[in-house]
Amino acid sequence: MKIGALSKETGVSHRLLRYYEEQGLLTTRRGDGGHRTYDQDAPVVVRRIRTLLAAGLPTRVIKDVLPCVSGSGDALDPCVLGHLRGRLTGLEEQLAELQATRDSLAALLDVTEQATTARNAAHLAA
Secondary structure: OEHHHHHHHHOOOHHHHHHHHHOOOOOOEEOHHHOEEOOOOHHHHHHHHHHHHHOOOOHHHHHHHHHHEEOOOOEEOHHHHHHHHHHHHHHHHHHHHHHHHHHHHHHHHHHHHHHHHHHHHHHHHO
């Protein structure tokens, strides 16, 4: 399968397919004239990559996890549990940090708005 056919079948651009290849996620051979030729299972591999990217996994993790993906990409073998748990823990920590930052910003905004309202009221009273 050539890159154009793979792109058409998966909806993934040529550029992104080449990036997946550079990252070691997708294998290719060079055919006559140096054209990329992908295995027949390449569309399944690309869909798996897209599923893992949508789950927030970076390509460096996907490279480790991809051999443990079976089926259409929704079912993962147990060998990926450590990666997935680690990623989920990291996301939960980031969410907690963002929530704390949001709360601090909201409190600062509230205090500033109250002070501004008080100053405006004092100005009007004077």
